Amino acid sequence: MVGHQGPTRRACLGLGVELGLGVGLLAAGVLARPAPAGGAPADGLTEAVAGRVRAVTGDGHLVLEDGRRVRLAGVRLPHPSDLPPGASPDERARVRRYAAAALAVLRREATGHRVTPWTPEVERDRYGRVLAQVTRTPGGAWIQARLIAAGLARVATMPGAAAGAAPLLRAEAAARLVGRGLWADPLYAPRAPGQTWPWLGTFQIVRGTVVDAAQVRSRVYLNFGPDWRRDFTIRVERPRTAGFDSAALLDLRRQYVQVRGWLFARNGPMIALDHPAALETRVTLG
Helix, strand or coil: CCCCCCCCCCCCCCCCEECCHHHHHHHHHHHCCCCCCCCCCCCCCEECCCEEEEEECCCCCEEECCCCEEEECCEECCCHHHCCCCCCHHHHHHHHHHHHHHHHHHHHHHCCCEEEEEECCCCECCCCCEEEEEEECCCCCEHHHHHHHCCCCEECCCCCCCCCHHHHHHHHHHHHHCCCHHHHCHHHCCECHHHCHHHCCCEEEEEEECCEEEEECCEEEEECCCCCCCCCEEEEECHHHHCCCHHHHHCCCCCEEEEEEECEEECEEEEECCCHHHEEEECCCC
């Protein structure tokens, strides 16, 4: 969160996912189709051993008959932690309803079915669970895509596990555009930069115009207001290591972008951007 302006250069490589309105409108229909027979649902994934789903946990993890636990990569199901402290009983009840609906669909789609996990570069999370995009076998129905298209999950990728982000983001934009599922509720609406203070400690989608961009040593800051001590900021540590072109980031000054991640306070509200899929440089409004 700094105040001076860095150099600008028109350089778009490594800037995250570009989403256009025309593509977003088609996403739900495209993703309703199964993945190609015997093929991955997206590029950058490796096929793991298939297995039958014995159960779905309350956190939305798949328990396979062979004992493996599979965490659904690239999505975040509704969860009580979506709300900050001080949320009203009504708000908490609404989130519980969305969480229950998402689990009901996931259990219907997965329990008792044979599935194929498709692992990204990072194959397991820190708890040892398999991290994967998941398709049903046979047929190829993509579990994450169905949840996103139904408006029952948000896209939430991480470094090394963002394969499949582009089609999932398009499906999310299409669901949000028509107010499907949780997107009908203001609790899950993308936040304007000035609306982020009450949501500290939660996972949020924030969209707005970059007022200023600057590089300070190994960090790039994208500021969304004139007062970097209080206004929302995106921080990128070691951009090249994170997969970004520093000059392209600096060139986002006066551009309208959308970012997602966990909000925390560092002077003002901040999101630490650590991989390109979490930043969208063309945004489907809705």
